[in-house]
Amino acid sequence: MSDKQDQQPSALWSLFAITRRMIDGVTRGLNMLGTVLILLLVVLINSDVVGRSLFGHPVSGVPEMVSLSIVAIVFLQIGQTVVVGRLTRSDALLTIIARKWPRVRQGMELVFNLMAAALLAILFSSSLSLFEKSWRKQTFIGSIGDFTAPVWPVKLLILVGCAVLVLQFLLSAIKVFLPEELQDKPVQNDDI
Numbered sequence: 442m443s444d445k446q447d448q449q450p451s452a453l454w455s456l457f458a459i460t461r462r463m464i465d466g467v468t469r470g471l472n473m474l475g476t477v478l479i480l481l482l483v484v485l486i487n488s489d490v491v492g493r494s495l496f497g498h499p500v501s502g503v504p505e506m507v508s509l510s511i512v513a514i515v516f517l518q519i520g521q522t523v524v525v526g527r528l529t530r531s532d533a534l535l536t537i538i539a540r541k542w543p544r545v546r547q548g549m550e551l552v553f554n555l556m557a558a559a560l561l562a563i564l565f566s567s568s569l570s571l572f573e574k575s576w577r578k579q580t581f582i583g584s585i586g587d588f589t590a591p592v593w594p595v596k597l598l599i600l601v602g603c604a605v606l607v608l609q610f611l612l613s614a615i616k617v618f619l620p621e622e623l624q625d626k627p628v629q630n631d632d633i
Contacts, residue, residue, distance in 0.1 A: 457615060464608045468520040471605060475517030482510050502588030509582060509595045516602025523609045547617050554614035558607050565603035572596035 486507070489500040522528050539546040574580070575593040583589040 454619070457612075457619065461612055464605070464612060465524055468524055468605055468609065471517045471601065472521035475514045478510055478514050478517065482507060502583055502590065505582045505588060505590055509590060509592070513595050513598045516599050519602060520605040520609050523606065523613070551614055551617045554610045554617070558610035558614065561603050561606045561610065565600060565607065568596065568599050568603060572600055 485500065485503060489503040493499045519528075535546050535549060538549065572593060575591070575596050580592045581589040582592055
């Protein structure tokens with residue numbers, strides 16, 4: 442019976458590790474896609490500048506593509522920001538509380554992560570109808586005859602980004618319940 446109790450945290454850790462590895466892999470992939478999009482924007486903007494300066498002819502649709510891309514980049518890369526702990530927030534109060542009452546800090550972290558997941562689930566739900574509408578009506582940005590681009594791909598990336606963020610915040614909430622020695626333990630191959 443004692444052996445079962447010793448194996449149970451290990452089994453829970455393995456399940457958590459597998460889930461975290463899969464979600465983190467998707468998050469890293471989205472982050473890389475966002476980085477590629479940034480590089481493409483750099484090339485596009487520089488091409489526009491060169492086209493204007495040397496040939497007197499700009500690249501059509503650059504402002505529209507930049508405005509769509511910025512939104513896409515944010516939602517592609519924000520999940521990785523959560524993973525690496527770089528999401529902007531003030532934790533001065535949490536640091537003070539952790540010194541005297543570490544359990545209270547854990548409770549506050551749990552509430553923060555669950556509220557963030559709930560808010561992002563609401564954002565996902567609200568954005569779903571906007572995606573469906575842009576898909577159904579084939580909404581576009583730009584001027585007919587010059588440059589047009591569909592809006593639905595960016596709306597889809599917003600949904601994907603929100604879904605990944607919900608999962609990342611739920612993983613962070615679960616992590617609060619793990620024993621302290623496992624909370625910051627990186628996922629290793631032998632954990633799965």
